[in-house]
Amino acid sequence: MIGAMKDLVIGRAMRLMSDPRVSRLMGDPRVMNAAMKAMSVGGSMKAELDRASRFAAGVLGFATQEEVSTLRSTIQTLEDQLAVMESQRGSATPPPRAP
Numbered sequence: 001m002i003g004a005m006k007d008l009v010i011g012r013a014m015r016l017m018s019d020p021r022v023s024r025l026m027g028d029p030r031v032m033n034a035a036m037k038a039m040s041v042g043g044s045m046k047a048e049l050d051r052a053s054r055f056a057a058g059v060l061g062f063a064t065q066e067e068v069s070t071l072r073s074t075i076q077t078l079e080d081q082l083a084v085m086e087s088q089r090g091s092a093t094p095p096p097r098a099p
Contacts, residue, residue, distance in 0.1 A: 016022050025031055057064045063071075 017026075054064050054066075056062075
C-alpha cells in the first residue's frame with residue numbers, strides 16, 4: 001500500500017515538474033530557499049525525536065536500539081574470540097584418556 005502511494009506521489013510530482021509554470025516558480029531563489037528550509041525541518045525533527053527517545057529510555061531504564069546493537073556486536077566479538085581460544089587450546093593439549 002505504501003509503495004502504491006509512493007508511486008502515485010512520484011507520478012504527480014513528475015507531471016507538476018513538466019508544467020512550465022512550476023518550472024518558472026522553482027527558478028525563483030526565494031521559493032528554493034523556502035523548499036530547502038522545509039526539507040531540513042524534517043531532519044531536525046527526527047534528530048530531536050531521537051534525542052528525546054534516548055532520554056526517555058534512560059529515565060525508564062530501557063535499552064536503546066543503539067545500545068542493543070552495540071551489545072550484540074560485543075557479544076559476537078567475544079564469541080569469536082572464545083572459539084579461537086578453544087580451538088588453540090584443543091590443538092595444544094592432547095585429548096584426555098578414557099579410563
